[in-house]
Amino acid sequence: MKLRVIKVLIFFAGLIPLARLAWKAFHQGLGANPVEVITHSTGDWTLILILTTLSITPLRKLTKQYWLIGVRRMIGLFAFFYVCLHFTTYIWLDKFFDWHEMIKDIVKRPFITVGFTAFVLLIPLAITSTRGWIRRLGKNWQRLHRLIYVAAIAGVIHYIWLVKADLRKPLQYAFVLGVLLLYRIAVWLVELRKKLSGAAVRQSAAEVTEV
Amino acid sequence: MLIKKPSDIRSSEITPQNIYLNRRRFVAWAVAAGAVAGAGFSFREMTSPSLAVSANTKIDGIQKSSFSTPEPQTPYKDVTNYNNFYEFSTDKYAPAGLAKSLKTRPWTVTIDGDVKKKQVLDVDAIIKMAAPEERIYRHRCVEGWSIVVPWVGFSLSELIKRADPLPKAKYVEFTTLYDPKQMPGQDVPVLKWPYVEGLRLDEAMHPLALLCFGMYGEVLPNQDGAPLRIVVPWKYGFKSAKSIVRIRFAEKQPWNSWQLSAPNEYGFYSNVNPNVDHPRWSQAKERRLGEFLKRPTLMFNGYDQVASLYTGMDLKKNF
Numbered sequence: 001m002k003l004r005v006i007k008v009l010i011f012f013a014g015l016i017p018l019a020r021l022a023w024k025a026f027h028q029g030l031g032a033n034p035v036e037v038i039t040h041s042t043g044d045w046t047l048i049l050i051l052t053t054l055s056i057t058p059l060r061k062l063t064k065q066y067w068l069i070g071v072r073r074m075i076g077l078f079a080f081f082y083v084c085l086h087f088t089t090y091i092w093l094d095k096f097f098d099w100h101e102m103i104k105d106i107v108k109r110p111f112i113t114v115g116f117t118a119f120v121l122l123i124p125l126a127i128t129s130t131r132g133w134i135r136r137l138g139k140n141w142q143r144l145h146r147l148i149y150v151a152a153i154a155g156v157i158h159y160i161w162l163v164k165a166d167l168r169k170p171l172q173y174a175f176v177l178g179v180l181l182l183y184r185i186a187v188w189l190v191e192l193r194k195k196l197s198g199a200a201v202r203q204s205a206a207e208v209t210e211v
Numbered sequence: 212m213l214i215k216k217p218s219d220i221r222s223s224e225i226t227p228q229n230i231y232l233n234r235r236r237f238v239a240w241a242v243a244a245g246a247v248a249g250a251g252f253s254f255r256e257m258t259s260p261s262l263a264v265s266a267n268t269k270i271d272g273i274q275k276s277s278f279s280t281p282e283p284q285t286p287y288k289d290v291t292n293y294n295n296f297y298e299f300s301t302d303k304y305a306p307a308g309l310a311k312s313l314k315t316r317p318w319t320v321t322i323d324g325d326v327k328k329k330q331v332l333d334v335d336a337i338i339k340m341a342a343p344e345e346r347i348y349r350h351r352c353v354e355g356w357s358i359v360v361p362w363v364g365f366s367l368s369e370l371i372k373r374a375d376p377l378p379k380a381k382y383v384e385f386t387t388l389y390d391p392k393q394m395p396g397q398d399v400p401v402l403k404w405p406y407v408e409g410l411r412l413d414e415a416m417h418p419l420a421l422l423c424f425g426m427y428g429e430v431l432p433n434q435d436g437a438p439l440r441i442v443v444p445w446k447y448g449f450k451s452a453k454s455i456v457r458i459r460f461a462e463k464q465p466w467n468s469w470q471l472s473a474p475n476e477y478g479f480y481s482n483v484n485p486n487v488d489h490p491r492w493s494q495a496k497e498r499r500l501g502e503f504l505k506r507p508t509l510m511f512n513g514y515d516q517v518a519s520l521y522t523g524m525d526l527k528k529n530f
Contacts, residue, residue, distance in 0.1 A: 031304055032293035032500050033356055096504055101493075111491060161491065164354070165401045165472055166301035 003070045010071055014078040017045045035093045042086035047173050049079035050152050054180045073129050080126040087119050115158035121151040152177055266432035270343055270363055270425045278419060279347035285358035287427050289500050294434045297402055298394035310433035313393050318438050324459035325380035334438045338424050341365040346421050351483045351512045353447040357497045362442050363425030368416045380460035384409045385441060385452035402468045408452035409465035414520055419444060445514040447481045478530040483512035487530050
């Protein structure tokens with residue numbers, strides 16, 4: 001019941017960035033170069049939301065707020081929603097459906113190649129986010145959804161590579177992503193050690209019984 | 212039966228005494244502050260040799276120029292609120308506010324290097340060197356957007372002729388003010404400060420190259436490069452140095468700030484060229500601010516008359 005309320009709140013919160021853009025669009029608040037503002041804003045929110053989903057696991061473990069897992073899918077889907085808006089801005093407002101230009105861009109411009117890769121990787125994650133797909137895929141679901149790490153890295157590189165000189169903002173994203181990835185590596189190492197020592201204990205126990 | 216006569220003033224409208232007193236005090240302070248400010252301004256007017264220094268001051272006697280384009284001009288609001296001026300911020304919407312504190316008077320420009328007479332000139336003396344002209348130019352940013360601006364100034368050659376460079380001088384270098392107290396963006400090493408730009412002397416002498424101190428018929432706003440800048444319309448915007456404090460003549464090609472930050476991306480020439488892409492994005496098209504569809508970018512930004520400056524040069528190599 002409580003989770004339901006939180007989910008409703010998150011749903012509306014997730015729409016705020018879009019609502020802000022829409023409000024500005026109707027009140028001449030998007031400045032001199034509206035397409036640029038829309039592109040940057042939707043891109044920013046995609047990265048922020050991806051990093052938010054990646055912080056759910058460490059947060060719930062560190063704070064013991066295990067219910068947090070219940071909101072992760074919605075945040076992830078909002079990340080996908082904003083990346084779709086970002087991509088639509090590119091093909092419609094920026095390139096105006098000039099497919100030839102876009103293909104050239106994707107092949108020739110590393111920052112677009114890597115950004116496009118991130119977008120494509122997010123598609124299967126959004127599709128398989130339903131309960132049915134989780135059940136059908138079983139253990140493979142988790143394996144598939146590790147693609148989020150690749151997508152997040154690609155997304156941050158996409159930002160770093162497009163900036164002219166001021167790397168501060170993309171590096172902030174890179175820093176947060178780095179911390180979140182290091183947490184995973186640390187957890188993985190700890191578990192690996194446990195497994196190894198566990199195996200060693202079992203082995204020595206076996207040796208004892210043998211004697 | 213008692214009939215209460217309503218009072219003329221509702222109790223909710225009666226100002227509590229403390230607020231009333233505060234208001235009196237506020238008015239008193241405001242009057243005092245106004246008087247001080249007024250005195251300050253009149254003092255400044257008495258001491259300052261020139262009065263017409265702040266933006267929104269009309270420039271008198273502006274002549275028309277045949278170099279002007281008849282294309283619709285970009286709204287003043289956009290040209291003054293969307294500025295790549297990294298000395299203030301890398302956020303294009305920030306310089307409009309941050310540049311307000313820039314003091315553009317007194318302002319001097321040092322002329323040195325390979326010149327007959329090294330000198331320090333007052334900006335107001337420079338502005339009076341020739342009659343102001345309105346030059347409506349296309350302005351193309353390396354990022355892929357463009358504007359049409361009615362600049363006010365005169366050909367840079369007017370200043371160069373008076374500076375009298377030595378025959379060995381082949382290049383001119385322009386340096387922007389370095390003062391992190393006034394230009395907070397300079398606290399961040401996104402570029403090597405101070406900002407430096409350069410032109411070949413024959414480029415700088417081309418009549419299209421403008422020494423600029425106004426736009427839209429008024430004194431140049433701070434965020435657009437006050438008090439003195441250059442405008443080189445056939446090159447990407449970053450070549451048009453702003454808030455210039457030094458003009459140096461040199462034998463050797465100077466390095467510009469963007470070239471120093473990424474030599475494979477920004478060259479010395481940086482002529483607008485739809486056929487030579489920036490390594491990371493295409494330069495074939497541009498978005499004119501205020502327009503929805505992109506338009507094709509023109510060679511030399513449409514200023515074909517400069518082509519002869521580059522005959523025999525490989526512009527792909529000399530990007």
